[in-house]
Amino acid sequence: MSGAVEEGSAEASSSGTAVIGGGLAAAHLVHELRGGGYGKPITIVGDEPTIPYERPPLSKEFLQGNKDIVDFQPFPEEWYAANNIQLRLGTSATSIDVAGKSVALSDNMSISYETLVMATGCRSRIGGRAANMSGWDLPGVHTLRSLEDSQKLKDGFTPGKQLVVIGAGWIGMEVAASARAAGVEVTVLTPDEVPLLVPMGAEFGAHIARLHLDHGVQFRFGTRVEGITLDPEVGLQVMTQTGGVAADLVLLAIGAVPNNELAERAGLQVGTGVLVDAQLRSSDPNILAIGDIAEAFNTTLGRSLRVEHWDNAIRQGKLAASTILGGSESYDWLPYFFTDQFDLGMEYVGDRATDDEVIVRGAMADGGFIVFWTRHGVVTAAMNVNIWDVNDALRGVTGKKIAAERLADTSLDLNTL
Ligand SMILES: Cc1cc2nc3c(=O)[nH]c(=O)nc-3n(C[C@H](O)[C@H](O)[C@H](O)COP(=O)(O)OP(=O)(O)OC[C@H]3O[C@@H](n4cnc5c(N)ncnc54)[C@H](O)[C@@H]3O)c2cc1C
Structure with a gap:
């Protein structure tokens, strides 16, 4: 079977519900499960060292120094202990044995499950449209997904330094605004004629461009990035089809990629994300998927979609809990999101x-x-x-x-x- 658990791994905990990924969706799932009277063991396996937290402040209030980590943890650390939620943090799930109902972990242990919930979220894109780009791994080149990423970026925010943002999507524009608030010079490079063109269209994109220009952000529209170089004399240079743009810091903000690989290797049906029905059950009835990774059937829209937003992660966490508890609610709400810039x-x-x-x-x-x-x-x-x-x-x-x-x-x- 594909995705079989490695031999020799020790059993770390017994059945109940296991969650892979310790993000926002996982936090609301386990909170709702215990709130709904679920008495069996619950384990969260999360590869980050921290308890679940919300990501929106990473490009906004936390990056601006206006919020601390404890301000955006949905539930405090004591809540997990008090509610008997086993947290296996700093640990990755490496494979799933769907027949044996167990998950192998990076610490060579394994956990068994009655119900498994995939909540592995996304990672920053470093390939895709910019697949040929070289230099993304140079010092001073950042992506933004985790608390650690946000802290590293913030550490480089010195007034007068030059930040080049590659990509004019949500994260790129929010970071541009936060960097300006810290006195950092910002240039945004995008192949489009306005920011946010794909998610919001030309009219609102032009409005956002004016807002940023008014706050001193510079744009290079119609610009394709070919690579990033680091020269000891010149420093970082973002190479475009019309020449180099000098930078002290670079943010690669060209989208996110769902962490589907574990599900794929386990033989689950995967489209753009893990395919799940309106109750968030995957092609294996013992496995659910929630949040950014779930391509779920929406009963109001009559089609499946994958949504990378805060509200969806919370609601799908709660809906999965309802499904596990035997409820009949379904994924019927419309996508919702928010942004704050200047x-x-x-x-x-x-x-x-x-x-x-x-x-x-x-x-x-x-x-x-x-x-x-x-x-x-x-x-x-x-x-x-x-x-x-x-x-x-x-x-x-x-x-x-x-x-x-x-x-x-x-x-x-x-x-x-
Ligand atoms: C910088 C930033 C700003 C954002 N701002 C907004 C906003 O303003 N508005 C909005 O609506 N949305 C925003 N979002 C999106 C929102 O944060 C996500 O939709 C939400 O976090 C998704 O929750 P999730 O639980 O599905 O995934 P995540 O929160 O990404 O959590 C997934 C977790 O699983 C872990 N993981 C992955 N693979 C494994 C494995 N094999 N084993 C163990 N752990 C694993 C990951 O490391 C991660 O910790 C923002 C996102 C980012 C990154």
Whole structure:
């Protein structure tokens, strides 16, 4: 069988629920399980040395020095001990024996399970679109996924230093904002004509570009990175098709890759992530997958999707607990996410397609506005920018057919739409 556990490994704990990956989804899963009266053993195997924490502050408040690790741990360390959750931190799961229902660990131990939950999340992309890039492993070149990554990046934030951010997605733009707050000079390189083009489209991308330009961020649009070099005389240089860009620090922010390999080797069905049904069960009924790694069937959208966002990790952790406890709830909510950059905060709900019609309610230049996306007159997604306590109303209109004039009419109460 593929993914068999190595011979000679010692048994470390007995059945119950084992979770691979000690991130946000895992934390909410085990919290909900114990809250729901689950009395069997629970073990979390996490390769990071820390108890579960939230990642959004790593590019925002923690990077800016405004939050400490204890401020973004969903549950304190004592909670795990008090609730008899065994934490095997600093330990990787190396293979799964699906027939024997056990997981081999990097410390040469193994754990058995009745139910296994895969919650291995993503890692930073260092290949992909930039697959030919050389020099990503040079000193001074960073990626950002873990607390350790964020700390290392923060250590390099000295006023006047030059940070070159490769990629103008969420993490790239959030780090650009945090670096400016620390007095660091920032240049963002992107092959696109605006930041956030793929997730948000050209109009909002142009708004984000203006915001960053106003705060001193420089952009090189239409720029393809060919590699990074380190010369003792010149320092770091990010090489592009039009020449080199000098840097003291480089952040490679070109997306994330789901940690699917363990599931693949165990023979589970994997698409862009581990394929699971609406109750988050994989092709093996004893194994569930949650969070960034799960490509789950959404009953509202009628298709499977993989979502790399905070809200989804929390909700899927709770839903998996319900499934294990015998509940019949299903994955039926719309994707939601948020960002904070400089004085802009926004929340998005829904599932826009890149060619959906864009309707802006209010004036982008005023700073506070709402964007709707529609397809054949039906709202597919909505976003509130610097306007608060309206996201539930926006969630409520998503999926409804509403005339564009009504959506754009600021004199109409959102709740009456
Ligand atoms: C810098 C940053 C900023 C973000 N900001 C936002 C934001 O503003 N808004 C938003 O909605 N979302 C944001 N996100 C996304 C959000 O943090 C993720 O969607 C969420 O963390 C996913 O939770 P998870 O539990 O699925 O995975 P993770 O939190 O990534 O946890 C997975 C854990 O599993 C571990 N692991 C992997 N393989 C193994 C193995 N074989 N054995 C043991 N352990 C393993 C990993 O090391 C990791 O600790 C951000 C992410 C990052 C990195």
